Amino acid sequence: MSDLEFFLFLVPPILAVLIILNLFKRKHKFPNLPPGDMGWPFLGETIGYLRPYSATTIGDFMQDHISRYGKIYKSNLFGEPTIVSADAGLNRYILQNEGKLFECNYPRSIGGILGKWSMLVQVGQMHRDMRMISLNFLSHARLRNQLLSEVEKHTLLVLASWKRDSVVSAQDEAKKFTFNFMAEHIMSLQPGNPETEQLKKEYITFMKGVVSAPLNFPGTAYRRALQSRSTILGFIERKMEERLKETKGNENDLLGWVLKNSNLSKEQILDLLLSLLFAGHETSSVAIALSIYFLESCPDAVQQLTAEHLEISRAKKLSGETELNWDDYKKMEFTQCVINETLRLGNVVRFLHRKAVKDVRYKGYDIPCGWKVLPVISAVHLDPSLFDLPHNFDPWRWQNKQGSPSASGKGGSTGMSSTGKSSNNFMPFGGGPRLCAGSELAKLEMAIFIHHLVLNFHWKLAAPDQAFAYPYVDFPNALPIAIQHISSSIKPPPH
Numbered sequence: 001m002s003d004l005e006f007f008l009f010l011v012p013p014i015l016a017v018l019i020i021l022n023l024f025k026r027k028h029k030f031p032n033l034p035p036g037d038m039g040w041p042f043l044g045e046t047i048g049y050l051r052p053y054s055a056t057t058i059g060d061f062m063q064d065h066i067s068r069y070g071k072i073y074k075s076n077l078f079g080e081p082t083i084v085s086a087d088a089g090l091n092r093y094i095l096q097n098e099g100k101l102f103e104c105n106y107p108r109s110i111g112g113i114l115g116k117w118s119m120l121v122q123v124g125q126m127h128r129d130m131r132m133i134s135l136n137f138l139s140h141a142r143l144r145n146q147l148l149s150e151v152e153k154h155t156l157l158v159l160a161s162w163k164r165d166s167v168v169s170a171q172d173e174a175k176k177f178t179f180n181f182m183a184e185h186i187m188s189l190q191p192g193n194p195e196t197e198q199l200k201k202e203y204i205t206f207m208k209g210v211v212s213a214p215l216n217f218p219g220t221a222y223r224r225a226l227q228s229r230s231t232i233l234g235f236i237e238r239k240m241e242e243r244l245k246e247t248k249g250n251e252n253d254l255l256g257w258v259l260k261n262s263n264l265s266k267e268q269i270l271d272l273l274l275s276l277l278f279a280g281h282e283t284s285s286v287a288i289a290l291s292i293y294f295l296e297s298c299p300d301a302v303q304q305l306t307a308e309h310l311e312i313s314r315a316k317k318l319s320g321e322t323e324l325n326w327d328d329y330k331k332m333e334f335t336q337c338v339i340n341e342t343l344r345l346g347n348v349v350r351f352l353h354r355k356a357v358k359d360v361r362y363k364g365y366d367i368p369c370g371w372k373v374l375p376v377i378s379a380v381h382l383d384p385s386l387f388d389l390p391h392n393f394d395p396w397r398w399q400n401k402q403g404s405p406s407a408s409g410k411g412g413s414t415g416m417s418s419t420g421k422s423s424n425n426f427m428p429f430g431g432g433p434r435l436c437a438g439s440e441l442a443k444l445e446m447a448i449f450i451h452h453l454v455l456n457f458h459w460k461l462a463a464p465d466q467a468f469a470y471p472y473v474d475f476p477n478a479l480p481i482a483i484q485h486i487s488s489s490i491k492p493p494p495h
């Protein structure tokens, strides 16, 4: 027998014994691991977990696992032993104990593409520093005094370009809107300029890689995305150098603000800007597309929305004002219900990546230190014990948040069930120390877009489409809608 044959003969039984010993040790040290199936060696159950499914459901894999094992189960996902939680209480516990018992832990491929300094992968002090910068950039005062009118400007730019009685791709249009807005606020890029359009093109390739399998071979989407990442970073770097040469710095955009007010290195600034562009563009555009999709099949909601926005628009005409302001935004109460319901049912971000940094015991279950932990927020939002008829689009369930479920609830639901009344179970923006830094901006973008949409257009699906979870949410046909103008004309922004 050659050395190689001898080696091949010995390795499998040794590996098997090691795996069994490891399982035995684990079982001994952690006798109360949640029930579940660790699946195939190495692959675990990852393929089943990531199989696409309708975005308004939790998918067959999750449904089947919850029926078999309950809302907390163990598995092997993304190459690691994992605890999956569809349990509202455990999800809150995980997010609130960030940095103490659990820590953010996105797959290495995300760090490869968003950068090692990306906020999504940073933990500890560096994360806190970058978070402060983002919160500053997205502060309430900026939203109110500057970003609101910019959001309106970019909404009008997109909607005014829709041709009469045409078909538009709602998902692409929403992406155009959020990209233009973010690019202007991050680097003062103007919509339509050749450099902005070039960056947008690169960014699309980049995005395809972020959501693809992390296979770094020639010809793969991931490899192309890594190349686009370098091109985009080169672009941002040039902008940065131009700024550094300017004598009077422009602090109105994030790039200017960071250069003036932070000690971040060039590499850190590049990754911060890129990850903010990613975090702020992809999510809210999908949320806007989802709202257009849900509203299309809910005429009662469109009618109530239209009444709310007509009222705001009439009052503005009487006072001689044209642009929306914060007081107008605050009047958009039913719109907020539509936004909440869109985020609850559509689940733009479905689960988060964490790992246990200590041995944890929760409700009698062991969560061993070092294990991956996935709080699945979509499973809570679609849990029938927390939200009545969770698969129905029912914005009225959000009315009378403090009191009993709305008696006038339409869409067949009586609103939230008693436990669901508490907004505790609603976490579209995550929670704890990593709560989405752009949640208020995202809601503002959705509200202003909906305002001008319902005042100016009727729309119908032009071809069948529906949202899928891949697990990122996407409309395979980019949501084609046939539009009809209601008002005589929608004008591009005056400024």
Ligand code: HEM
Pocket: 104, 119, 120, 131, 134, 138, 276, 279, 280, 281, 283, 284, 287, 348, 349, 352, 353, 428, 429, 430, 431, 433, 434, 435, 436, 437, 438, 439, 441, 442
């Ligand atoms: C509907 C739209 C959005 C949804 C559903 C959403 C959801 C989320 C979620 C769930 C997280 C937590 C990730 C985690 O804990 O691992 C997060 C983080 C974050 N989001 Fe959003 N987001 C949205 C829009 C935005 C926008 C418009 C921006 C701003 C430009 C933004 C910026 C961020 C940032 C910077 C973080 C990282 C926060 C941190 O780590 O401290 N997001 N988002």
